[in-house]
Amino acid sequence: MKHISIKDVAKEAGVSTTTVSYVLNRKLSQTISAETTERILQAVRKLNYVPNLNARSLTSQRTNLIGVVIPQTEPGKEFMFANPFYGELLSTIEYTARRNGYHLLLSGPDPDQSYSQIARNRSVDGIIIVGSYPNRSITELHQLSVPVVLVDTYIKDPLFHTIGIDDREGGLLATRYLIERGHREIAFVSGSVSEQGVTQKRFMGYMDALNEAGLALNEKRLYLGTVSFDFAQSVAEEMQQRGNQETAAFATADILGMGLIKGMRRLGRRIPEDLSIVGFDDLDLACMSDPSLTTVHQDIAEKGRNAVQIILDAMEGHTEKQEHILPIRLVERESVRRI
Amino acid sequence: MKHISIKDVAKEAGVSTTTVSYVLNRKLSQTISAETTERILQAVRKLNYVPNLNARSLTSQRTNLIGVVIPQTEPGKEFMFANPFYGELLSTIEYTARRNGYHLLLSGPDPDQSYSQIARNRSVDGIIIVGSYPNRSITELHQLSVPVVLVDTYIKDPLFHTIGIDDREGGLLATRYLIERGHREIAFVSGSVSEQGVTQKRFMGYMDALNEAGLALNEKRLYLGTVSFDFAQSVAEEMQQRGNQETAAFATADILGMGLIKGMRRLGRRIPEDLSIVGFDDLDLACMSDPSLTTVHQDIAEKGRNAVQIILDAMEGHTEKQEHILPIRLVERESVRRI
DNA sequence: TAAAATCACTTAAGCGGTTAAGTTAATTTA
DNA sequence: TAAATTAACTTAACCGCTTAAGTGATTTTA
Numbered sequence: 001m002k003h004i005s006i007k008d009v010a011k012e013a014g015v016s017t018t019t020v021s022y023v024l025n026r027k028l029s030q031t032i033s034a035e036t037t038e039r040i041l042q043a044v045r046k047l048n049y050v051p052n053l054n055a056r057s058l059t060s061q062r063t064n065l066i067g068v069v070i071p072q073t074e075p076g077k078e079f080m081f082a083n084p085f086y087g088e089l090l091s092t093i094e095y096t097a098r099r100n101g102y103h104l105l106l107s108g109p110d111p112d113q114s115y116s117q118i119a120r121n122r123s124v125d126g127i128i129i130v131g132s133y134p135n136r137s138i139t140e141l142h143q144l145s146v147p148v149v150l151v152d153t154y155i156k157d158p159l160f161h162t163i164g165i166d167d168r169e170g171g172l173l174a175t176r177y178l179i180e181r182g183h184r185e186i187a188f189v190s191g192s193v194s195e196q197g198v199t200q201k202r203f204m205g206y207m208d209a210l211n212e213a214g215l216a217l218n219e220k221r222l223y224l225g226t227v228s229f230d231f232a233q234s235v236a237e238e239m240q241q242r243g244n245q246e247t248a249a250f251a252t253a254d255i256l257g258m259g260l261i262k263g264m265r266r267l268g269r270r271i272p273e274d275l276s277i278v279g280f281d282d283l284d285l286a287c288m289s290d291p292s293l294t295t296v297h298q299d300i301a302e303k304g305r306n307a308v309q310i311i312l313d314a315m316e317g318h319t320e321k322q323e324h325i326l327p328i329r330l331v332e333r334e335s336v337r338r339i
Numbered sequence: 340m341k342h343i344s345i346k347d348v349a350k351e352a353g354v355s356t357t358t359v360s361y362v363l364n365r366k367l368s369q370t371i372s373a374e375t376t377e378r379i380l381q382a383v384r385k386l387n388y389v390p391n392l393n394a395r396s397l398t399s400q401r402t403n404l405i406g407v408v409i410p411q412t413e414p415g416k417e418f419m420f421a422n423p424f425y426g427e428l429l430s431t432i433e434y435t436a437r438r439n440g441y442h443l444l445l446s447g448p449d450p451d452q453s454y455s456q457i458a459r460n461r462s463v464d465g466i467i468i469v470g471s472y473p474n475r476s477i478t479e480l481h482q483l484s485v486p487v488v489l490v491d492t493y494i495k496d497p498l499f500h501t502i503g504i505d506d507r508e509g510g511l512l513a514t515r516y517l518i519e520r521g522h523r524e525i526a527f528v529s530g531s532v533s534e535q536g537v538t539q540k541r542f543m544g545y546m547d548a549l550n551e552a553g554l555a556l557n558e559k560r561l562y563l564g565t566v567s568f569d570f571a572q573s574v575a576e577e578m579q580q581r582g583n584q585e586t587a588a589f590a591t592a593d594i595l596g597m598g599l600i601k602g603m604r605r606l607g608r609r610i611p612e613d614l615s616i617v618g619f620d621d622l623d624l625a626c627m628s629d630p631s632l633t634t635v636h637q638d639i640a641e642k643g644r645n646a647v648q649i650i651l652d653a654m655e656g657h658t659e660k661q662e663h664i665l666p667i668r669l670v671e672r673e674s675v676r677r678i
Numbered sequence: 679t680a681a682a683a684t685c686a687c688t689t690a691a692g693c694g695g696t697t698a699a700g701t702t703a704a705t706t707t708a
Numbered sequence: 709t710a711a712a713t714t715a716a717c718t719t720a721a722c723c724g725c726t727t728a729a730g731t732g733a734t735t736t737t738a
Contacts, residue, residue, distance in 0.1 A: 003459075003462075003484070003724090005723085005724055005725085006724065006725060007724080007725095015687080015688090016687075016688050016689080017688095017724085017725075017726090018687080018688065018689080018690095018725095018726080018727080019686085019687065019688080020725095021725065021726060021727085022687090022726095022727095025726080027727090030686085030687090031684085031685055031686060031687085032685095032686065032687075033685085033686060033687085036686080036687080048482060050456050050459045050460055051460070051724080051725075052459075052460070052462055052723090052724055052725075053460045053461055053462075054393050054396055054397060054402065054461065054462050054723095054724080054725095055397055055693090055723070055724035055725045055726090056724080056725055056726075057393055057693090057725095058393060058394055058397065058692095058693045058694065058695090058723095058724080058725070058726090059692075059693050059724090059725060059726045059727080060693090060725085060726070061693080063393065065444075068445075084420075084423055084426060086426075087420040087423060087425075087426035088420060090420070090445075091420045094445055094446070094447055095447060098446060098447055098449055103444055103445070103446055103457070103461065104444070104445040104446070105404075105442055105443070105444060105445075106407075106429075106433055106442070106443040106444075106445045107433070107437060107442055107443070108433055108434060108437055110437055117389050118442070120342075120389040120391075121389055121390070121391070121392045122392055122393065122442065123342075123391055123392075123393050143387060145342065229623065229626070229627055258627050259627070261629070262626070262627055262629060262631075265629050284568065285624075285627075287568075287601070288568060288597050288598070288601055288624075288627075288628070289627070289628070289629070290600070290601060290604050290628070290629050292601075342694090344693085344694055344695080345694065345695060346694080346695095354717075354718085355717075355718050355719080356694085356695075356696090356718095357696080357697080357717080357718065357719080357720095358716085358717060358718080360695070360696060360697085361696095361697095361717090364696085366697090369716085369717090370714085370715055370716060370717085371715095371716065371717075372715080372716060372717085375716075375717080390694080390695075391693090391694055391695070392695095393693095393694080393695090394693070394694035394695040394696090394723090395694080395695055395696075396695090396723090397693095397694080397695070397696085397722090397723045397724065397725095398694095398695060398696045398697080398722075398723050399695090399696070399723090400723085
C-alpha cells in the first residue's frame, strides 16, 4: 500500500511534477493548457491522489495547524475536563479553526516537553494556551516565531496576544450581588488562589466587594481546594462541621457551585433557603442544576472564536498585539435569596 | 526569526548534518566520538535547536500523530460537546496518547473533507473515529494504510478495529430494571433511532425488555429528538400535554436524563415520585443532579485508553483486528422508585 | 520579417530531515 | 608489514512538494 505521490500523478498524466503542482494550486501566474489540466485532474481522480500536507508545509512554511494546550485541572488525573469549561471552549476553537481550514493539534501540558518545543516540533502556525502555567514555560514561548494567544492567563507579556475577562470585576459583581441581598457571611469557595490566575483575581474581587460594604474578610470563610465537583461537595460538609455560619457562598466556578448545591442537599439543607450560591462561567451546566445557578456569565464561545481569529489575523500579517477583555454580566437564576 | 535547522547545528559544531542526525537519534550502528558528540550537543543547546518533526516524518513515514474525529452532536452547532461524554472520552484519549509520545490531531466532521482525506493529508499514524457517520465516509477509510479504530460505531467491517459496549444489553438492563420495579408505561427518550448506531441498539434493548415482560410497544411512549439537555426538557412538557401517562422513562444518555429531571421539576413534578428515570453513560454529571441519576455505567476512560492502545499495538506490527466489547452495569442511584 | 513577447511547459534547487554507501585515517590481523 | 578491519566521519540521494529560473515553440509587435 504505497502512498501515491505527486510523481505518480505526473507520470500518469505524462507531465512533470511541477505542472501537476501548478494545476493543483491554481497558480494564476502560470498558464497550463486546458487539455493538460484536464489530463492531470483525471489522473488525480484515477489514482485518488491527496497531497501530503506535511511535505507541502516543508516548503510553504505553513502547516494550517493550530496548537492548543489545555490544562490538567487535577494534576495526575487523566481528565483535563473535570471542568466542562474546557470542553465548551475547545469545542468552539475546533469549530472556528475548521471553518477556516485549520486543524487542531491538541495537547495537555507535558511535563517532559515545553509548549514551545511542541509548537516548534510540529511547526504549528499558531498556539493557543488556555489557563495558567508556571511562568517559566510561558516565557519559553518567546523563542517561537508564531503567534501565541494566551487565554485566561494573567501574564503581562508584551509579546503575546491575550484574551480574558475582568475576573476581578466578576468576583466583585458576584459578591456585591450577595451583599446587596443582605448577606454578610459569604463563603469563598475555589481552587488555589496562590498563583496569579483567574481564581486569584476573582478572589480580589471578592475582597473588593467586602471592603466596599465595610465588611471584614474572615479567613474562616475561605474554602480553598481544587476546581472540582467533589471538592465543593466536601465543602458543604466542612461548613456543617463549622456550624453553618455562612448564609451565602461565592463559588469561583459553576462546577463548584453545582457541587455545593449537591453537597448541601445531601446534608438536608435547602438552596437558596439555607445557603445562597453564586457561581462563575455560566456553563451549559448552570441551567441543569436544581435550583439553577445564579452565576457570572462569560461568553466562552466568543473566547474560543477570538483566540482562533487572532491567529488567523496574525497569519495575514496583522502583527500588533491584541488584548481582548470580553464583557461579563451576572445572570440571575434561582440559587440566591434575599435575607 | 529564522528557524534553526540541523544545518545550523552542523555548522556550529563543524560537522556534517549527517553526524548531527546520528548523534540526535543515537544510532547504535554508527560510531561518533565522545568529543564530537559533546560538541554537537553543545551546539544544540546553544542554538536551542528542536528538530522539525514534519520534515522527519517525511522520511520516517511516522508522524506520531493520531487523528481523532468527534461528531457534532447537533448539526450546525459549534458545540460538539453538547454531550459531555465526548469531553470525557477525548480527555483520556489525549492523556494516553501523550503518555506514549503521540499528539492528537483533532477534527470534527468536515463536510468538505472526508476523514480519509484528512488522515492522508496529515499523514497521521492512526485514526480514531467516534460515533456514527454516513457509511460512505467510513468505507472511504479503506484506502488508508493506517490503523483505524471505530468507537461506538455499528459498522461491521473486517478492516477496522472496533471498541464499544453492548448497547442493546444496556437498553435491556435499563428497561428491565424499571419493569422489575413495577413500571409498565415507560417512555423512551433519545436522539434519532433511524440510523444504525448506539441509540438504535439501546432502543432494541428497550423493546427486548418490553417483550420479555409481555408488554406492548406503545409508539406514544417514544420521544425522539436530539441528544441534548434542552430536548429532554421539552420532552417533560410534551409528556405533560399528553397527560403524564408514563411512570418511568429510559433516557438513552445521561444528558437526556438530566434534562428530563430538570424539565419535570420545572413543571412541579417530583423525581422519582412522579417519574422514575434511568440514564445511560454514567458521566461525572450523573452524580451532580438532584436526585442523582440511576444509569447504565460504561467505562468511558477505558474506551479511550483502548482506542489509543490498539493504534499503538498496530504500530508495533500487531495486525490482527481487535474487537473490544467493554462491560457495562447498572448503577443504582436515586432517580427510580418502586411502584 | 526580424525582434519581442507570450504560451506551455520543464529543470533544478531547496524545505529539514534521514540513511545507504562511500572515504580516509588509524588499528588490527595474518 | 601488507592486507583487512574498524573508527569516525562525509557525500549524495531521497522523502513529497513548491517555485524561481529556464526553454523551445508559437504568436505578436514594430
